[in-house]
Amino acid sequence: MEVFIQQTTNGLAVGGIYALIALGYTMVYGVLKLINFAHGDLFALGAYLGFTLLVSFGLAGYVGMVSAILICSLMVMVFSGLAGYLLERVAYRPLRNSDRISAVVSALGASIFFQNAIMLVWGAQYRSYPAGIIPNLTISFAGQNIPLIRIFVLVASVVIMLILYFFINRTRIGMAIRASAIDQGAARLMGIDVRSVIALVFIIGPALGGLAGVMVGIYYGQINFNMGQMYGLKAFTAAIIGGIGNIPGAMLGGLLLGLVEAFGAAYISLAWRDAITFIVLILILVVRPTGILRERVAEKL
Amino acid sequence: MSDKTRQALITVGVLLFLALPGMGLGSYWLDVLNQVGLYAVLSLSLNIILGHAGMFHMGHAAFFAVGAYVTAILNTVYHVPVMATLPLAGLAAGVFALLVASPIIHLRGDYLLVVTIGIVEIVRIALINNVFGLTGGSNGIVGIQRPDLPGLGRLTAPWHFFYLIWGFVAISMFMFEYLENSRYGRALKFIREDVVAAEGVGINTASCKLSAFVIGAIWAGFTGTIYATQMRTISPGSFSYWESVVLFMIVILGGRGNQWGVLLGSFLVIGLPELFRGLQSSRMLFFGAALVVMMIFRPQGLIPSRNRRYKLPQPYADKYK
Amino acid sequence: MILLSISNLTKSFGGLVAVGGVSFEVAEGDILGLIGPNGAGKTTVFNLVTGVTRPDSGEIFFAQHRLNQLKPHKVVELGLSRTYQTIRLFPHMSIIDNVLSGRHCRMQTGIIDSMLSFPGKAFDEKNAMTRAMEELEFVGLADRWRDDAGGLSYGEQRLLEIARALATDPRMVVLDEPAGGMNDQETVELRNLIERIRMRRVTIMLIEHDMSFVMRVCNQLVVLENGIVIARGKPEDIQKDPKVIEAYLGVDD
Numbered sequence: 001m002e003v004f005i006q007q008t009t010n011g012l013a014v015g016g017i018y019a020l021i022a023l024g025y026t027m028v029y030g031v032l033k034l035i036n037f038a039h040g041d042l043f044a045l046g047a048y049l050g051f052t053l054l055v056s057f058g059l060a061g062y063v064g065m066v067s068a069i070l071i072c073s074l075m076v077m078v079f080s081g082l083a084g085y086l087l088e089r090v091a092y093r094p095l096r097n098s099d100r101i102s103a104v105v106s107a108l109g110a111s112i113f114f115q116n117a118i119m120l121v122w123g124a125q126y127r128s129y130p131a132g133i134i135p136n137l138t139i140s141f142a143g144q145n146i147p148l149i150r151i152f153v154l155v156a157s158v159v160i161m162l163i164l165y166f167f168i169n170r171t172r173i174g175m176a177i178r179a180s181a182i183d184q185g186a187a188r189l190m191g192i193d194v195r196s197v198i199a200l201v202f203i204i205g206p207a208l209g210g211l212a213g214v215m216v217g218i219y220y221g222q223i224n225f226n227m228g229q230m231y232g233l234k235a236f237t238a239a240i241i242g243g244i245g246n247i248p249g250a251m252l253g254g255l256l257l258g259l260v261e262a263f264g265a266a267y268i269s270l271a272w273r274d275a276i277t278f279i280v281l282i283l284i285l286v287v288r289p290t291g292i293l294r295e296r297v298a299e300k301l
Numbered sequence: 302m303s304d305k306t307r308q309a310l311i312t313v314g315v316l317l318f319l320a321l322p323g324m325g326l327g328s329y330w331l332d333v334l335n336q337v338g339l340y341a342v343l344s345l346s347l348n349i350i351l352g353h354a355g356m357f358h359m360g361h362a363a364f365f366a367v368g369a370y371v372t373a374i375l376n377t378v379y380h381v382p383v384m385a386t387l388p389l390a391g392l393a394a395g396v397f398a399l400l401v402a403s404p405i406i407h408l409r410g411d412y413l414l415v416v417t418i419g420i421v422e423i424v425r426i427a428l429i430n431n432v433f434g435l436t437g438g439s440n441g442i443v444g445i446q447r448p449d450l451p452g453l454g455r456l457t458a459p460w461h462f463f464y465l466i467w468g469f470v471a472i473s474m475f476m477f478e479y480l481e482n483s484r485y486g487r488a489l490k491f492i493r494e495d496v497v498a499a500e501g502v503g504i505n506t507a508s509c510k511l512s513a514f515v516i517g518a519i520w521a522g523f524t525g526t527i528y529a530t531q532m533r534t535i536s537p538g539s540f541s542y543w544e545s546v547v548l549f550m551i552v553i554l555g556g557r558g559n560q561w562g563v564l565l566g567s568f569l570v571i572g573l574p575e576l577f578r579g580l581q582s583s584r585m586l587f588f589g590a591a592l593v594v595m596m597i598f599r600p601q602g603l604i605p606s607r608n609r610r611y612k613l614p615q616p617y618a619d620k621y622k
Numbered sequence: 623m624i625l626l627s628i629s630n631l632t633k634s635f636g637g638l639v640a641v642g643g644v645s646f647e648v649a650e651g652d653i654l655g656l657i658g659p660n661g662a663g664k665t666t667v668f669n670l671v672t673g674v675t676r677p678d679s680g681e682i683f684f685a686q687h688r689l690n691q692l693k694p695h696k697v698v699e700l701g702l703s704r705t706y707q708t709i710r711l712f713p714h715m716s717i718i719d720n721v722l723s724g725r726h727c728r729m730q731t732g733i734i735d736s737m738l739s740f741p742g743k744a745f746d747e748k749n750a751m752t753r754a755m756e757e758l759e760f761v762g763l764a765d766r767w768r769d770d771a772g773g774l775s776y777g778e779q780r781l782l783e784i785a786r787a788l789a790t791d792p793r794m795v796v797l798d799e800p801a802g803g804m805n806d807q808e809t810v811e812l813r814n815l816i817e818r819i820r821m822r823r824v825t826i827m828l829i830e831h832d833m834s835f836v837m838r839v840c841n842q843l844v845v846l847e848n849g850i851v852i853a854r855g856k857p858e859d860i861q862k863d864p865k866v867i868e869a870y871l872g873v874d875d
Contacts, residue, residue: 034411035411035414035415090593091593094597095596095597098596098600099600100410100411101355101357101410101600102596102600103596104357104410104411104414105553105592105595105596105600106592106593106596106597108414108546108549108592109588109589109590109591109592109593109595109596110589110593111589112546112550112585112586112588112589112592113586113589113590113593114589115585115589116583116585116586116589117586119582120582120583120586229542233415233418233419233422236415269430271426271429271430272426272430274422274426275422275423275426275427278419278420278422278423279419279423281415281416281419282404282405282416282419282420285405285408285412285415285416286404286405286408
């Protein structure tokens with residue numbers, strides 16, 4: 001029981017982070033039918049920007065810890081969103097009318113570029129976030145002591161997802177995004193500026209991804225230049241689980257994957273944790289490529 | 302440039318290249334060339350899958366790893382002579398490819414890419430976790446023997462390996478060239494162009510795709526043997542996602558579907574950074590950006606693949622000049 | 623002799639019935655026209671017969687072989703090949719390469735033979751090329767064998783698709799709107815070509831909207847409406863059939 005509750009909360013917290021990153025994949029895929037391979041690296045960029053603000057800049061020394069986290073998160077979201085926008089302008093927009101293959105390779109090139117840029121700027125070694133950003137307290141739940149930080153990460157990601165959900169479903173801009181995802185041509189005919197919608201998802205997605213980067217830094221305390229690759233693959237798996245292109249699906253998929261991983265690590269083997277994720281990814285693509293809902297991915301013959 | 306002059310130039314170039322060890326090239330540069338050669342064979346074999354058949358395979362390092370580990374285990378544990386493990390390494394990699402590729406080859410390009418990345422990662426994690434108690438965990442396997450070639454004795458010096466590796470490159474290029482100019486090579490190109498149309502004109506696309514995977518994997522397995530015996534030590538770190546990325550990049554930058562392009566790509570991606578040692582750490586930054594730029598301005602690669610040229614049989618050769 | 627027999631064929635897409643219990647036969651030597659208003663299910667029937675889509679129920683037999691669960695390449699191997707309504711050539715490859723694609727299933731060389739370049743391979747290739755050139759001469763594109771298929775005019779691309787289908791040594795070809803996008807001159811030549819295909823003892827089934835074309839070319843017609851056969855028979859009888867007239871007057875065609 002103890003392991004179960006600890007792993008459930010841990011899995012949900014990590015899953016929340018996966019979900020935030022997965023949203024970026026799924027939104028871009030929804031509108032462009034393109035896997036943004038560089039998305040994981042924008043997430044890593046967010047983690048490093050947060051590191052710079054909190055550690056190198058010592059933001060907390062000026063404004064106190066709580067405001068520091070808020071300001072840091074906002075700034076990281078702005079910068080990551082900007083990076084996403086530039087990525088779209090430079091690496092994807094010129095290829096809008098090329099074949100799929102070119103777009104995929106370009107995305108891959110951008111991913112390699114970002115990952116190495118981060119390594120050159122911040123170094124190849126692990127970097128540590130300051131300890132005790134969230135007070136090192138525990139909360140008692142079902143007879144177990146749950147670290148406060150876990151609750152914080154989970155709540156933060158759920159709140160952000162809810163905000164996004166309402167934004168997508170209740171606002172005009174959100175409607176434009178959904179319409180563009182269903183049929184770009186029709187959306188254009190209805191007077192929706194699809195170009196701006198594309199730019200917008202390339203801002204929102206990386207902004208959420210960057211924020212997830214900061215949350216990883218806070219949660220685990222350590223970040224590394226190639227973390228984007230592993231987290232990216234896992235978040236992508238989450239998006240696939242939920243059915244890529246499907247926003248609530250990505251949220252659900254993230255939480256589910258977090259749980260699967262936590263239990264896999266606890267009850268099967270810690271050393272095989274990452275492999276379990278990839279096996280899930282392969283199984284879903286082979287057996288049920290639509291994910292929980294929607295979007296068929298197998299080539300029709 | 303006529304075909305004759307072109308052929309003459311290529312011959313002179315190849316001969317000069319083969320004479321390099323005799324012309325006082327230091328062992329450091331020979332080692333660099335050996336590395337270029339190994340990447341060249343790997344990329345040429347990936348080219349069959351990615352270049353000809355157009356399947357986005359990012360897991361080639363996994364097949365390479367299977368070959369290298371089969372050789373290392375057979376040699377260090379069972380004392381099988383290294384060169385005798387070569388066919389087994391190829392076979393093992395081929396069987397492995399058959400098993401992992403058959404459920405996934407129907408996936409669309411970008412999904413195949415993600416799945417093959419997943420396969421490389423699973424293999425790497427399995428190696429680190431000392432699967433079957435044979436792979437030596439994250440330290441890998443040490444003490445692999447040098448190869449003995451019948452009649453030539455033991456290969457030890459870099460120039461020995463230079464001829465072994467580049468000889469292998471040459472044989473591979475010939476065989477792949479023959480393959481490309483066969484009904485089967487043509488079928489792969491049809492699949493790349495339009496898989497539905499290819500199936501519709503009577504090509505068993507699933508089996509062709511799978512064979513491409515298996516042939517590519519067998520060659521990667523062979524290369525694994527040569528790599529293991531040249532390095533004498535192998536560890537999971539040498540078979541990471543990044544190795545697959547490098548191979549992928551070589552094929553795309555050089556020119557998918559064109560062997561000379563792939564060869565050029567190997568020299569550029571592996572050899573060129575050695576000339577600018579100071580920039581070593583930023584080479585991937587450069588190549589990442591190069592991929593983006595390339596896709597925008599020259600998506601077909603530096604030396605694009607060309608349509609096959611035919612010599613018509615009579616009476617058509619005279620009729621339609 | 624009956625070459626192709628279709629009985630009670632049904633197929634729905636997400637609840638929408640595209641083909642609802644279609645039965646008809648094509649006899650050897652027939653030129654059968656499958657006609658009907660847009661959305662009647664003609665192309666779906668073609669796709670079912672050629673293995674592109676799987677039927678929900680019903681039977682398809684071609685020369686004593688059950689086609690129901692076969693993949694498209696198997697259907698071609700059995701001697702049934704096709705062209706597409708939306709042309710599906712390999713546009714970036716040469717014209718002769720396109721025709722050679724049809725020869726693939728009749729060639730012998732295996733993978734290992736080709737990698738080692740055994741002599742049989744050259745023989746196999748030479749034969750294939752001869753056959754490909756024969757087909758190109760048959761449709762009148764032989765002098766352009768080197769060019770990219772994508773550079774051909776619309777009508778020429780349709781001819782190339784026919785050459786490619788014929789290169790598979792079919793007993794029957796199914797042509798999906800062969801005259802689509804052709805000018806009058808080309809349509810006349812196409813009529814002539816179809817007659818020449820029939821003289822090669824290849825059975826033909828085709829979909830076509832151009833009624834005067836269908837009436838002149840076909841010896842049998844099957845009329846589909848909303849996924850069911852409403853009439854079948856000789857062109858002159860079909861023309862008088864009140865159900866057919868109603869179906870065609872009911873739509874703006």
